[in-house]
Amino acid sequence: MSNEHNSSLTLETNIFEYFEAAKDRFLPGISADAVILGYDGQHIKVLLLKAQDVDIWMLPGGFIEKEYDIDIAVHRIVKARTGLEELYFQQFKLFGRSDRNAHKQEHLKKFQELSSAAHDWINQRFITVGYFALVHIEDVAPKPDLFTNICEWVALDQLPPLILDHQEIIDTALTYLRRQLNYLPVGINLLPERFTMSQFQNLYEEILKQKLDRGNFQRKMLKLDILIRHEKLKKGGAHKAPYLYEFDSDKYHEKVRNGIGFI
Amino acid sequence: MSNEHNSSLTLETNIFEYFEAAKDRFLPGISADAVILGYDGQHIKVLLLKAQDVDIWMLPGGFIEKEYDIDIAVHRIVKARTGLEELYFQQFKLFGRSDRNAHKQEHLKKFQELSSAAHDWINQRFITVGYFALVHIEDVAPKPDLFTNICEWVALDQLPPLILDHQEIIDTALTYLRRQLNYLPVGINLLPERFTMSQFQNLYEEILKQKLDRGNFQRKMLKLDILIRHEKLKKGGAHKAPYLYEFDSDKYHEKVRNGIGFI
DNA sequence: AGAATAGTGTCTCTTAGACATTATTAC
DNA sequence: GTAATAATGTCTAAGAGACACTATTCT
Numbered sequence: 001m002s003n004e005h006n007s008s009l010t011l012e013t014n015i016f017e018y019f020e021a022a023k024d025r026f027l028p029g030i031s032a033d034a035v036i037l038g039y040d041g042q043h044i045k046v047l048l049l050k051a052q053d054v055d056i057w058m059l060p061g062g063f064i065e066k067e068y069d070i071d072i073a074v075h076r077i078v079k080a081r082t083g084l085e086e087l088y089f090q091q092f093k094l095f096g097r098s099d100r101n102a103h104k105q106e107h108l109k110k111f112q113e114l115s116s117a118a119h120d121w122i123n124q125r126f127i128t129v130g131y132f133a134l135v136h137i138e139d140v141a142p143k144p145d146l147f148t149n150i151c152e153w154v155a156l157d158q159l160p161p162l163i164l165d166h167q168e169i170i171d172t173a174l175t176y177l178r179r180q181l182n183y184l185p186v187g188i189n190l191l192p193e194r195f196t197m198s199q200f201q202n203l204y205e206e207i208l209k210q211k212l213d214r215g216n217f218q219r220k221m222l223k224l225d226i227l228i229r230h231e232k233l234k235k236g237g238a239h240k241a242p243y244l245y246e247f248d249s250d251k252y253h254e255k256v257r258n259g260i261g262f263i
Numbered sequence: 264m265s266n267e268h269n270s271s272l273t274l275e276t277n278i279f280e281y282f283e284a285a286k287d288r289f290l291p292g293i294s295a296d297a298v299i300l301g302y303d304g305q306h307i308k309v310l311l312l313k314a315q316d317v318d319i320w321m322l323p324g325g326f327i328e329k330e331y332d333i334d335i336a337v338h339r340i341v342k343a344r345t346g347l348e349e350l351y352f353q354q355f356k357l358f359g360r361s362d363r364n365a366h367k368q369e370h371l372k373k374f375q376e377l378s379s380a381a382h383d384w385i386n387q388r389f390i391t392v393g394y395f396a397l398v399h400i401e402d403v404a405p406k407p408d409l410f411t412n413i414c415e416w417v418a419l420d421q422l423p424p425l426i427l428d429h430q431e432i433i434d435t436a437l438t439y440l441r442r443q444l445n446y447l448p449v450g451i452n453l454l455p456e457r458f459t460m461s462q463f464q465n466l467y468e469e470i471l472k473q474k475l476d477r478g479n480f481q482r483k484m485l486k487l488d489i490l491i492r493h494e495k496l497k498k499g500g501a502h503k504a505p506y507l508y509e510f511d512s513d514k515y516h517e518k519v520r521n522g523i524g525f526i
Numbered sequence: 527a528g529a530a531t532a533g534t535g536t537c538t539c540t541t542a543g544a545c546a547t548t549a550t551t552a553c
Numbered sequence: 554g555t556a557a558t559a560a561t562g563t564c565t566a567a568g569a570g571a572c573a574c575t576a577t578t579c580t
Contacts, residue, residue: 027292027388027390028291028292029290029291029292029293030292030293030390064359066361066388067361068361069359069360069361070357070359070360070390071359071360091356091357091359093354094333094354094357094392096327096332096333096334096354096392097332097333097334098329098330098331098332099332125290125329127290127293127333129357129359179443179446179522180442183442196559197559197560198558198559213542213543213544213545214558214559214560215543215544215545215546215560215561215562216541216542216543216544218559218560218561219561219562220541220542233550235551236551236552237551237552237557237558238551238552238553238556238557238558239550239551239552239556239557239558239559240549240550240551240557240558240559240560241550241551241558241559242558242559242560243559243560259442459532460532460533461531461532476569476570476571476572477531477532477533478533478534478535478570478571478572478573479569479570479571481532481533481534482534482535483568483569496577498578499578499579500530500531500578500579501529501530501531501578501579501580502529502530502531502532502577502578502579503530503531503532503533503576503577503578504531504532504577504578505531505532505533506532506533
């Protein structure tokens with residue numbers, strides 16, 4: 001147990017060892033990338049990593065250990081970047097264009113000292129499977145990986161230049177999210193445990209990129225019978241204090257399973 | 264050109280050559296499977312292949328040529344089984360469990376004469392990407408592949424025992440189809456060019472596995488303004504002859520793009 | 527005429543959407 | 554009080570769903 005942890009630690013702290021071992025440790029030619037989404041009360045944000053030398057950003061990602069289900073491998077990747085053990089995540093697309101990593105060599109020049117086997121492994125054609133995760137942003141402790149020195153939340157309208165096809169991966173994730181909205185537990189996984197109706201509404205407005213009517217939203221959500229209203233009010237502003245709500249988890253997930261109607 | 268065709272033909276007519284060449288020709292560890300769906304006026308059917316020796320059935324599938332996009336490789340696979348050049352198809356999920364081909368060896372015993380490299384290639388862990396295709400059943404000329412001797416349409420409620428996780432792949436495809444129904448050009452790709460309102464309705468009833476009200480369905484579809492009514496009626500029964508309809512392709516695809524409301 | 531299926535109309539109930547009114551709270 | 558935001562109510566038009574009526578065709 002502690003041995004396994006140590007050997008894993010070693011692998012993850014030395015890029016050269018990591019690549020030399022890759023051929024035996026990982027499935028060939030496939031990686032996974034995670035669009036990890038959080039909501040800070042104002043905006044949807046995505047967790048990004050910055051390459052160590054250049055000003056190029058990327059999604060958290062990695063390779064698939066030969067012995068693990070892809071879902072499990074992705075869970076490990078997301079856990080390593082966020083510290084979260086429990087999380088909601090789901091695959092949304094396999095990106096399989098043959099030219100998708102045509103520019104990869106550029107970023108790997110510094111690894112020319114690698115053995116030819118390792119070098120070949122890295123430079124083979126790669127496909128990648130896209131996952132998105134929905135996390136409580138306040139619970140996340142962002143942590144860069146071997147190849148990066150910054151790991152932080154970035155708002156969707158402030159995305160920097162991204163490596164390879166990572167911009168397309170994010171765009172695809174968001175389109176998927178919007179289309180599947182009625183089947184995804186967005187509220188319970190992005191909002192804090194207790195939240196106001198305004199926060200709930202703003203979250204959906206952020207996802208859909210459109211304004212919703214306040215009165216109608218409130219009426220609709222209350223009618224769904226998935227919310228528990230708490231009498232403790234949120235204080236602070238020079239105005240009427242809003243109620244705090246909490247999801248009735250069972251009823252909420254039942255509705256989501258059947259795709260019944262937030263929007 | 265004709266050389267290329269010949270060499271391809273040779274490869275596809277000899278299983279041993281096919282597997283010996285696989286290591287150089289295909290991406291390692293990944294395959295694709297296609298849920299090809301057709302509608303015969305009564306039922307949704309899926310195109311299946313039967314293994315040559317045993318009574319086990321499978322989806323059309325294959326490996327990914329190293330130089331092709333996955334979408335293109337799948338197009339080639341579906342074209343080879345159906346004869347169709349133009350078709351609507353879409354990826355829906357990557358199946359990545361580590362145990363998904365645990366039983367594969369059983370079916371490959373007869374290939375023990377293969378070189379160890381070829382044997383290793385076949386016996387490595389495989390993941391598979393699922394695609395579905397929507398085709399006009401009357402245009403299809405089913406054709407078995409190297410490993411099979413029967414290729415035919417099977418109704419969804421009469422599926423035989425399927426290899427590996429192919430049953431799960433079909434189930435997942437159908438769930439995806441139902442959820443994305445408003446975004447998929449199901450009608451125009453499954454119905455013949457001219458069709459009756461009853462056929463249109465029956466198609467949706469088959470997909471959704473539920474009865475719909477005749478009057479309401481007709482009213483709704485006509486209101487969508489995607490149908491062209493022809494005055495030539497369908498004759499034959501001892502009853503009022505129904506109108507024949509045709510989709511207005513532009514208006515139809517515009518509605519589908521925006522996910523506007525069949526159901 | 528009768529059987530079968532198609533096309534259209536009608537009624538009710540629910541919902542969506544726009545908007546108005548009342549309720550709190552800090553200053 | 555006023556400003557700001559929350560909660561709730563009202564009105565209308567559109568739509569869903571159940572079902573009834575009329576039309577056409579063949580036997």
